[in-house]
Amino acid sequence: QVQLQESGPGLVKPSETLSLSCSVSGGSISNSYWSWIRQPPGKGLEWIGYIYNSGSTNYNPSLRSRVTISVDTSKSQFSLKLSSVTAADTAVYYCARDNVLLWFGELSSTGMDVWGQGTTVTVSS
Amino acid sequence: DVVMTQSPLSLPVTLGQPASISCRSSQSLVHSDGNTYLNWFQQRPGQSPRRLIYKVSNRDSGVPDRFSGSGSGTDFTLKISRVEAEDVGVYYCMQGSHWPWTFGQGTKVEIK
Numbered sequence: 001q002v003q004l005q006e007s008g009p010g011l012v013k014p015s016e017t018l019s020l021s022c023s024v025s026g027g028s029i030s031n032s033y034w035s036w037i038r039q040p041p042g043k044g045l046e047w048i049g050y051i052y053n054s055g056s057t058n059y060n061p062s063l064r065s066r067v068t069i070s071v072d073t074s075k076s077q078f079s080l081k082l083s084s085v086t087a088a089d090t091a092v093y094y095c096a097r098d099n100v101l102l103w104f105g106e107l108s109s110t111g112m113d114v115w116g117q118g119t120t121v122t123v124s125s
Numbered sequence: 126d127v128v129m130t131q132s133p134l135s136l137p138v139t140l141g142q143p144a145s146i147s148c149r150s151s152q153s154l155v156h157s158d159g160n161t162y163l164n165w166f167q168q169r170p171g172q173s174p175r176r177l178i179y180k181v182s183n184r185d186s187g188v189p190d191r192f193s194g195s196g197s198g199t200d201f202t203l204k205i206s207r208v209e210a211e212d213v214g215v216y217y218c219m220q221g222s223h224w225p226w227t228f229g230q231g232t233k234v235e236i237k
Contacts, residue, residue, distance in 0.1 A: 037174075045166075045174065045217055045228040060225045061126075094173060100221075103158040109221030110179040111164035118173050 002027035004095050004116035012089075012123050018082040022095030022116060029053055029076045035098035035112055036069060036080045038091040046091075050098050051078055058107070085123045092118040127151050127220050131229035137237045144205040146232045148218035153198050155222070162221035165194055165203050168231075169214040177216075178203065210236060 008020035022034065036048040049059035051069040059067045063082070071078040082089060096112035128151040138144045154161045165178040176185050178194040181201065191206040205212055213236060218229040 044231045045219075047226045047228070058224065062225075099179070101158075103156075106157050107224050108156050108158065108160065108162045109164075109226055110162060111166070111176045111219055111221060112174070113176050113179075113185065115173040115175070 002097060002114045004097070004114060006093060006095050006116045006119040008119060008121070010120055010122060012085055012121060013125050014086055014123055015084055018080070018085050018089060018121055018123075020080045020093055020095075020119060020121070021077050022079070024076045024078070029071065029073055029078070033098040033100040034069075034071070034078045035096050037094045037096055037112070038089075039094070039118075040088075040091045048080065048082075050100065052100075087123050090121065090123045092120050094118045126225060127154070127223045127227050129218055129220055129227050129229035131216075131218060131232050134230060134232055136232055136234045138205075138208045138234060139237050140210065141207050144208050144212075144234060146203045146216055146218075146234075148196075148201045148203070148229050150199045150201075150220055152223070154201075154220050155198065160222075161197065163194075163196065163201050164219045164221060165192075166217045166219060166228075167212075167214055168217065169211075172214075174217065205234075208234070208236070 003026045005023045012018045030053045033050045035050040051057045066083045068081040095116045097114040099110040101108045130149045132147045166174040168174040182194045215231040
């Protein structure tokens with residue numbers, strides 16, 4: 001079955017760019033939507049954005065100005081970049097497979113059915 | 126954005142007893158395609174979230190049938206018919222009917 005593994009630095013300095021990757025194994029990265037979700041310490045879940053294997057993306061408006069999600073199908077990886085980070089971006093970051101549907105231009109999701117184990121990113125000088 | 130409000134936020138339960146979690150949305154979750162994209166997740170301590178139920182009442186493969194989801198419009202419920210020790214964790218509702226997807230604050234289920 002499909003498995004996901006996040007990787008990247010656990011410590012990022014304020015104002016710098018957070019960069020994470022998610023490796024997809026046990027299945028194809030094609031024809032699926034892939035999301036990033038984060039969870040600040042002791043808090044709930046926040047959806048960051050998704051990418052389709054074609055490169056089509058959609059970002060949470062609250063983070064859109066700072067987020068870039070990209071995909072490398074040859075490596076079966078997708079990546080997250082979050083710029084100008086502050087302490088508020090400290091969180092566990094999860095990658096997940098998102099079940100997105102498109103119906104006459106209208107999006108919907110039945111949720112994320114495969115999750116990585118999460119990686120902790122701390123923003124601190 | 127659609128605001129998802131869960132209650133209670135903390136739920137102490139006795140083993141073998143039922144438990145119920147409410148999730149309310151700030152607007153109807155009926156999608157233009159006629160479906161309602163309200164999903165439930167379980168996050169056990171130290172683990173990643175796991176989807177339990179999608180589209181209100183559809184259980185994921187491997188999810189015990191003591192978990193059930195119901196509701197419509199803006200008012201939804203996750204029920205556990207008989208709580209077991211492995212059910213301890215935080216439960217989140219998530220709406221996928223209106224972009225961007227949003228989650229509830231979470232309900233922590235613990236054993237009394």
